[in-house]
Amino acid sequence: MKKIASIILSLFLASSISLAAQSDSLENAADLEKYREVNDFVDENESCFKCHAETKYVLVDEFFGTEFVNSLCPDKMVTRDEYYSMVHKSFACLDCHAYDYEEFPHPLSARLEEPYQCIDCHGYDENYAHFQFEDIEMEYMESVHAEQVENFSCWKCHDPHSYQLTVRDDGATIKEAIAYNNDICLSCHSDFSRFELLTDREEIDILDTHDWLPNQAAHFGSVRCIECHTSLSDSTLVAHHVQPSELAVKKCSECHSKNSILMASLYKHEAKESRRKYGFINGVILNEAYVIGANRNTTLSFIGILLFLLTMGGISIHIVARIIFKK
Amino acid sequence: MAKLSYHYPLSIRIWHGINALCILLLIATGISMYYVDPNRTLIEFSWAVKIHNITGVILSFSYLIFFISNITTGNRKYYKMPLKGIGERLLKQSQYYAFGMFKGEKKPYPITEQRKFNPLQKLFYVIIMYIGVPLVIISGWGLLLPESVIGAFMGVSGILITDVLHVAMGFFISLFLVIHIYVSTIGHTRSANFKSIVNGYGWIEESENAK
Numbered sequence: 001m002k003k004i005a006s007i008i009l010s011l012f013l014a015s016s017i018s019l020a021a022q023s024d025s026l027e028n029a030a031d032l033e034k035y036r037e038v039n040d041f042v043d044e045n046e047s048c049f050k051c052h053a054e055t056k057y058v059l060v061d062e063f064f065g066t067e068f069v070n071s072l073c074p075d076k077m078v079t080r081d082e083y084y085s086m087v088h089k090s091f092a093c094l095d096c097h098a099y100d101y102e103e104f105p106h107p108l109s110a111r112l113e114e115p116y117q118c119i120d121c122h123g124y125d126e127n128y129a130h131f132q133f134e135d136i137e138m139e140y141m142e143s144v145h146a147e148q149v150e151n152f153s154c155w156k157c158h159d160p161h162s163y164q165l166t167v168r169d170d171g172a173t174i175k176e177a178i179a180y181n182n183d184i185c186l187s188c189h190s191d192f193s194r195f196e197l198l199t200d201r202e203e204i205d206i207l208d209t210h211d212w213l214p215n216q217a218a219h220f221g222s223v224r225c226i227e228c229h230t231s232l233s234d235s236t237l238v239a240h241h242v243q244p245s246e247l248a249v250k251k252c253s254e255c256h257s258k259n260s261i262l263m264a265s266l267y268k269h270e271a272k273e274s275r276r277k278y279g280f281i282n283g284v285i286l287n288e289a290y291v292i293g294a295n296r297n298t299t300l301s302f303i304g305i306l307l308f309l310l311t312m313g314g315i316s317i318h319i320v321a322r323i324i325f326k327k
Numbered sequence: 328m329a330k331l332s333y334h335y336p337l338s339i340r341i342w343h344g345i346n347a348l349c350i351l352l353l354i355a356t357g358i359s360m361y362y363v364d365p366n367r368t369l370i371e372f373s374w375a376v377k378i379h380n381i382t383g384v385i386l387s388f389s390y391l392i393f394f395i396s397n398i399t400t401g402n403r404k405y406y407k408m409p410l411k412g413i414g415e416r417l418l419k420q421s422q423y424y425a426f427g428m429f430k431g432e433k434k435p436y437p438i439t440e441q442r443k444f445n446p447l448q449k450l451f452y453v454i455i456m457y458i459g460v461p462l463v464i465i466s467g468w469g470l471l472l473p474e475s476v477i478g479a480f481m482g483v484s485g486i487l488i489t490d491v492l493h494v495a496m497g498f499f500i501s502l503f504l505v506i507h508i509y510v511s512t513i514g515h516t517r518s519a520n521f522k523s524i525v526n527g528y529g530w531i532e533e534s535e536n537a538k
Contacts, residue, residue: 297491297494300491300494300495300498301361303498304494304495304498307498307502308498308501308502308505311502311505311506312505315505315506315509318424318509321429322429324429325429327428327429327513
């Protein structure tokens with residue numbers, strides 16, 4: 001009986017609580033107009049942004065006339081500018097989230113919703129075939145993130161409310177793409193407050209763990225983390241098979257020698273980017289998408305030098321014979 | 328009886344000169360890139376890449392001119408190699424280079440108005456100009472436009488295959504160049520062939536049927 005009374009009281013309280021965002025900065029009409037250029041659901045989305053674009057929200061208990069000011073969990077914050085400039089900028093919030101979220105406080109059924117993963121919308125769709133979501137999904141499922149981290153998902157790296165295309169975006173330079181990609185990794189791996197939300201491991205000092213790397217800053221600025229920390233393939237532009245750290249590339253020769261791993265996907269992108277940046281002719285001729293030592297091949301070198309020596313040997317014998325026979 | 332004759336027209340000499348310059352630059356820059364070492368550099372890496380790319384594009388056009396000219400002009404006749412008896416002719420020419428020339432034997436296939444190349448030269452030129460150079464050009468363009476190269480072939484990276492093919496053909500052409508220059512010293516005199524390709528006049532036999 002006591003339990004039933006408690007439930008009734010809770011429902012009563014919940015129904016009497018209304019919401020007010022701690023917002024002095026609700027977007028003015030002019031700002032919203034800007035977003036309407038890319039999204040047809042700006043007004044509908046505002047019912048979410050009035051809390052989720054703020055750092056605090058207020059719960060009002062109309063029955064007792066009290067207010068509770070709460071901080072919004074940073075993970076739940078979404079800025080309008082980020083939202084309306086990301087890859088899914090034309091979406092209504094409720095395109096992906098359950099309609100139960102229209103209620104406030106959000107009911108448990110909404111909070112327990114299983115979020116869509118990339119493959120749910122993009123898999124096996126010709127329009128997105130060039131993104132290779134199916135291959136990416138397979139690679140991801142074998143990755144250390146999927147296998148060893150509980151509750152990991154696409155969204156841990158690709159924030160669905162702010163994600164931008166860089167590597168596949170013709171507008172981004174290679175340096176921007178590298179920085180953006182590496183920021184995704186570093187957002188957890190160099191921020192322990194986020195890292196510890198997903199794992200019990202100790203804090204990692206990226207600079208310490210990479211202190212063996214010569215020209216560390218140059219490498220960090222020129223190479224994506226995934227170049228060494230995934231099993232790269234020629235077919236997938238952005239590799240997702242993130243491997244345990246002990247399997248990471250540590251040999252200079254993996255990049256600066258025959259069959260350079262960088263000759264695969266990034267090489268193609270860099271050559272393309274060079275053409276975009278400098279124009280076709282200059283880009284083709286002056287492209288520097290070439291890693292020092294990237295095409296050195298020991299077997300080929302051996303055969304080449306052997307044939308050269310044999311040729312020179314044959315010519316030398318012939319020269320000697322010509323000298324002897326005065327020809 | 329040998330006589331000096333205007334044997335190499337200006338157009339061919341200009342083409343040969345451009346081709347030779349391109350090949351030499353490509354080999355020098357190619358070696359610099361392939362055996363790159365910060366401590367021992369033939370040509371500084373970034374310059375080697377630039378020069379190699381630009382020269383490669385020029386060589387491509389030069390080759391296109393060669394290919395079209397050989398279709399549209401009579402120059403192709405010098406490259407024709409009847410298959411019948413080819414083994415015998417190659418053996419004869421090889422024997423001449425290995426033994427005959429030292430014994431003072433007559434050239435089995437001397438240069439005439441109708442024949443610029445002996446059977447061995449023809450074989451090498453055809454292999455180089457119709458297999459080696461096209462392959463090095465196609466693979467070179469493949470590396471310049473890497474997204475045009477297939478992702479993988481039988482599990483091996485397409486870029487790697489293209490790269491190995493390019494380097495292998497580069498080695499092959501380099502070897503050809505060494506042999507080509509050396510064989511050029513076996514002329515009327517040691518320098519006669521070099522002079523010919525500059526001034527166009529070469530020593531040819533007056534009467535001989537080309538094969």
